[in-house]
Amino acid sequence: MDVGLLAQYVMNGLMLGMMYTLVAVGFTLFFGVLDIIKFSHGDVLTVGAFTALATYIGLRSAGVGSTPLLLLAMLVVAIPAMAALGMLIARYLVMPLRSAPALNTLLITLMLGTVLRESVRLFYPQGANPKAFPALLPTASINLGQFNLRLDNALMLAAGVLAIVGLQLLLNRTKLGLAIRAVAQDEETARTMGVNFTAVVLITFAIGSALAAYAGIMNGLYYNEINFGMGLYLGVIGFAAAIIGGLGSIYGAILGGFLFAALQTIGTVALPFASAYKDVFAFTVVIALIAWRPTGLIQEKISERV
Amino acid sequence: MWEVMQKLRAPLLPGVVALALSTAYLIALLAAEKQPLIIGLLAFAVVAVLAAHYLGWLDLVSRSFADREDVLGVYAILAACVVAAFFHDNHFVLLLFVTVLLYTVATLGLNIQFGYAGVLNFAGASFFGIGAYASAVLSTYTAVPHLLVLLIGGMLAALIGSLLLLPVLRTRGHYAALVTIAFALLLKTFLEVNDVLGGPQGMQVKGMSILGWSFNDNFEIGKIEMSFYLNYFAVSMLLLTGTFVLVRRLERSWIGLNLDALRLDEIAASCFGLDIARWKITAFLLGNFLIGIAGALFGMVGGFVAPNNYTFADSLIMVSILLLGGIGNPWGLVVATFIVVVVPEKLQTIQEYRILLFALIVIMMLLFRPEGLLPRPVRRYFPGWRA
Numbered sequence: 001m002d003v004g005l006l007a008q009y010v011m012n013g014l015m016l017g018m019m020y021t022l023v024a025v026g027f028t029l030f031f032g033v034l035d036i037i038k039f040s041h042g043d044v045l046t047v048g049a050f051t052a053l054a055t056y057i058g059l060r061s062a063g064v065g066s067t068p069l070l071l072l073a074m075l076v077v078a079i080p081a082m083a084a085l086g087m088l089i090a091r092y093l094v095m096p097l098r099s100a101p102a103l104n105t106l107l108i109t110l111m112l113g114t115v116l117r118e119s120v121r122l123f124y125p126q127g128a129n130p131k132a133f134p135a136l137l138p139t140a141s142i143n144l145g146q147f148n149l150r151l152d153n154a155l156m157l158a159a160g161v162l163a164i165v166g167l168q169l170l171l172n173r174t175k176l177g178l179a180i181r182a183v184a185q186d187e188e189t190a191r192t193m194g195v196n197f198t199a200v201v202l203i204t205f206a207i208g209s210a211l212a213a214y215a216g217i218m219n220g221l222y223y224n225e226i227n228f229g230m231g232l233y234l235g236v237i238g239f240a241a242a243i244i245g246g247l248g249s250i251y252g253a254i255l256g257g258f259l260f261a262a263l264q265t266i267g268t269v270a271l272p273f274a275s276a277y278k279d280v281f282a283f284t285v286v287i288a289l290i291a292w293r294p295t296g297l298i299q300e301k302i303s304e305r306v
Numbered sequence: 307m308w309e310v311m312q313k314l315r316a317p318l319l320p321g322v323v324a325l326a327l328s329t330a331y332l333i334a335l336l337a338a339e340k341q342p343l344i345i346g347l348l349a350f351a352v353v354a355v356l357a358a359h360y361l362g363w364l365d366l367v368s369r370s371f372a373d374r375e376d377v378l379g380v381y382a383i384l385a386a387c388v389v390a391a392f393f394h395d396n397h398f399v400l401l402l403f404v405t406v407l408l409y410t411v412a413t414l415g416l417n418i419q420f421g422y423a424g425v426l427n428f429a430g431a432s433f434f435g436i437g438a439y440a441s442a443v444l445s446t447y448t449a450v451p452h453l454l455v456l457l458i459g460g461m462l463a464a465l466i467g468s469l470l471l472l473p474v475l476r477t478r479g480h481y482a483a484l485v486t487i488a489f490a491l492l493l494k495t496f497l498e499v500n501d502v503l504g505g506p507q508g509m510q511v512k513g514m515s516i517l518g519w520s521f522n523d524n525f526e527i528g529k530i531e532m533s534f535y536l537n538y539f540a541v542s543m544l545l546l547t548g549t550f551v552l553v554r555r556l557e558r559s560w561i562g563l564n565l566d567a568l569r570l571d572e573i574a575a576s577c578f579g580l581d582i583a584r585w586k587i588t589a590f591l592l593g594n595f596l597i598g599i600a601g602a603l604f605g606m607v608g609g610f611v612a613p614n615n616y617t618f619a620d621s622l623i624m625v626s627i628l629l630l631g632g633i634g635n636p637w638g639l640v641v642a643t644f645i646v647v648v649v650p651e652k653l654q655t656i657q658e659y660r661i662l663l664f665a666l667i668v669i670m671m672l673l674f675r676p677e678g679l680l681p682r683p684v685r686r687y688f689p690g691w692r693a
Contacts, residue, residue: 037480039487093669100676103426106480107629108672110428111665114622118662232618236488243481276499283492287485291473294481 004147013265014258015153015222018160021257022215023238024245025167026208028253031242032184033204036094036105040113041212042235044082044089047116048213049133049226050124052078056134071136078213086209087202095201113235120228130227133220156218163214167207168250180204184248233279240286246296256296260285320363321370321378329385332644333392335652336399344652371637372683375554382640383547390539400535402651404607407542408600410643411549413627414636415596418553420625421634421682422562423589424569425474426483429490430624433463433594435616436493437601438511439503442611445512452514456545456602463598464591474590475583490618497613508612511605514538538607545603549596553636565589566685619661626664629671632678641680 023045030038052074059073093112097105121127137152171177182190183200191197219234220226237260245256260282267281331351338344358364371378386407393399412434419425427433437459444455473485498506514537525532556562567575568585576582605611623646631642650660671678 037484039480039483093673096673100672102480103424104672104676106426106483107625108669110483110622111626111668111672114619114665115662115669118619118659118665122659122662233491236484236491239484240488243484277496279495280492280499283488283495286488287470287473287492290481290485291476294473294477 004144007144007147009265009269011147011149011153013261014157015261016264017258017261018157019215019219019222019234019257020238020241020260021254022160022163022211022218023234024242024253024257025164025250026211027239027242028245028247028250029180029204029208031247033180033201034090034094034098036102037109037239038089038094038205038208039106039109039235039239040089040116041208042231042233042238043113043116043120044085044209044231045212045216045219045234046120046226046228046231047085047216048078048082048209049216049220049230050120050127050131050228051081051213052217052220053131053133053226054124056136067136070134074136074217075214078217079210082213082216083206083210086205086212089209090202090205091198094205095198113232117228117232124228127228130225133224133226135221135224137221152221156221160218163211164250164254167211170207171250176200176203236286237282240289243296244289244293252296316366316369316373318370318374318377320366321374322381324367324370325378325381325385329388332389335648336389336393336402338652341654348649348653368680368683379550383543386543390536390543394530394532394536397533397535400533400539401607402648404535404538404542405604406643406647407539407546408604408607409624409627409647410640411542411546411600412597413624413631413639413643414549414553415593415600416624416628417593417634417636417639418556418565418589418596419593420628422557422565422569423586424565425586425590425593427486427590427593428483428618428621428625429486429493430597431616431618431620432490432493433467433597434601434604434620434624435497435611435613436463436466437598437603438605438608438611438616439497439509440598441602441605442509442511443503445606446509452606455606456599459602459605460595460597460599463601464595467590467594468587471587471590475586487618490621494613494617497616504612506613508610508615511609511611513609514541514603514606535607538603542603542607545599550636557634557636561585561588563685623661623664626668629668630664630679632680632682634682635678635680638678638680638682642678 023041026041027037030036030041055074055077056070059070064070064073089109089112093108094105097108124131135152137155139150139152141148141150143149169177171180179190179195179200180203182193182195183197183204187197190200215234216226216231219230238257241256241260242253243256244259245252245254263285264278264282267285268278271281331347335344335347335351338347355364358367386403390400390403393403412430416427416430419427440459440462441452441455444450444458445452450458470485470489474482477485497503503509513534525534525537564575564580564585567578567580568582572582627639627642627646630646631638631640646664650657650663656663
């Protein structure tokens with residue numbers, strides 16, 4: 001295969017991997033502090049992307065034409081909005097069910113995801129159809145043989161890396177990060193050491209959901225199209241990525257996200273059947289990987305999952 | 307001792323009265339055409355049930371059902387036949403009624419998985435769809451007898467479900483849930499892109515016919531024209547009765563006891579020598595088998611299958627039925643299926659919003675009444691015993 005073409009596939013894989021990673025990191029964060037899986041995570045991403053789109057349309061009709069300003073406005077509106085939504089979900093749906101059976105938490109987040117998804121489908125104007133998402137990043141590109149490096153993709157990749165590095169610094173270098181890690185390790189001890197448990201949980205949910213909104217906007221910019229079901233797919237893939245890497249570890253989420261994207265890219269390129277089957281292939285891989293390594297590649301010390 | 311216990315059994319009357327009233331109400335609701343009347347009837351039902359609950363009558367009814375289940379079960383079949391006879395020439399209502407019956411069979415299958423063994427399955431509609439597609443393919447391309455098609459539909463659902471056994475067995479809770487969700491998405495995409503199975507447009511299904519008795523023809527009894535859906539009603543009712551008895555017997559038997567132990571505490575159950583994997587496999591396969599049979603028959607009833615009828619959202623609706631009825635209680639399931647299937651069909655304004663609505667209702671239930679509308683009663687080890 002031509003080197004340029006190979007580089008092109010690698011670039012596509014990296015973009016996909018970055019989006020999966022951003023979603024997977026959210027799952028890992030929630031699992032860390034509360035030991036729960038929030039199935040509505042993917043749909044928060046959808047709502048984030050649609051909030052950004054609505055902001056864009058609103059500002060455009062108000063006469064704002066400057067592209068950087070529009071992009072900034074989308075980020076400034078969608079990310080805090082989703083952070084707030086994440087906090088509300090944690091406060092009013094997830095935390096009240098802490099003492100209930102695990103099935104109830106699972107169901108309530110699953111149903112909440114459905115509520116969000118259906119709300120977008122029903123209440124966003126013509127939400128059942130895919131929506132065009134504006135290309136707001138500069139689209140200049142460099143051609144190297146068959147490899148076409150687009151500036152917008154490079155910028156998005158850099159932005160994703162920045163977000164992950166920022167999160168890593170937040171978790172490891174700040175007092176808040178220390179508190180989050182303490183709660184993740186042992187809730188009771190953290191409480192006795194004066195950590196405000198509720199606040200830490202809410203902030204963690206806010207961070208995770210903000211990352212989901214970020215990933216949602218990134219997804220829209222990359223594909224230039226969003227639809228109400230995108231979050232369900234990204235959620236399942238992100239969760240699978242988090243599991244493959246090993247839940248509870250940020251590095252695991254990163255590893256899982258890129259590994260999954262790599263598998264998917266290889267599958268699309270190398271396998272003989274039509275690319276129409278790429279989602280079928282992706283979900284087959286999810287199921288097979290969970291069968292093979294239910295605890296993930298980077299294993300937790302104590303696992304309650306299997 | 308035995309005679310004393312017989313005397314302690316709750317009276318039959320409250321159950322019979324409740325059944326008669328529900329039948330009359332159901333006929334009124336199904337016959338109602340005007341939207342204000344339907345809204346009025348639904349509001350009336352809510353008020354009546356709340357009032358009955360307040361006065362303690364519901365408790366009498368549930369005791370009656372618990373103690374005299376066999377007799378009341380026969381009466382319930384009679385009641386269903388009365389409803390079907392009342393609407394003997396009404397295609398739409400009979401189709402709706404048959405849908406309820408087959409959805410009940412499917413949720414009974416789901417109930418074995420969720421309610422007894424605690425094995426999660428969020429791909430109920432997918433297995434239902436596998437059954438339906440099986441009947442579409444077999445009735446189009448082969449001349450397999452149609453009763454056998456139902457059986458094959460069930461077996462195919464169980465077989466394809468067995469591909470998920472390894473990941474489902476190796477994981478628990480959220481992880482098993484993810485496996486089945488991934489499967490639901492996988493199957494829908496697969497059906498959409500597979501041209502042999504009709505792609506997004508789906509396939510036609512031939513109507514059922516057994517030994518020259520074609521189900522899709524109207525027939526006459528005396529001089530009265532009967533809807534052909536009565537044929538399907540008869541078969542569906544037989545299937546439902548068989549499934550209901552099976553599930554109920556299963557629950558009461560030592561198998562049910564094993565499954566309960568498994569769900570409540572896996573580690574304790576395995577300490578007592580229960581083979582966890584064996585019972586999980588049994589529950590998962592049996593549940594999918596029942597869902598598949600119901601799906602195969604439903605495909606023939608509807609005459610048409612398409613990927614959009616078997617999505618993840620439909621699976622969630624099945625789970626909503628389970629939760630609404632009270633996980634593990636077959637009688638509750640029957641009631642919940644009626645609510646979930648009939649109400650959106652009759653109340654046209656909420657048809658589009660039904661998935662949203664049921665998701666919201668389930669969230670409310672989980673927050674305020676997690677045991678469901680009709681919670682599963684404590685296991686009864688001998689008649690007349692009450693916790």
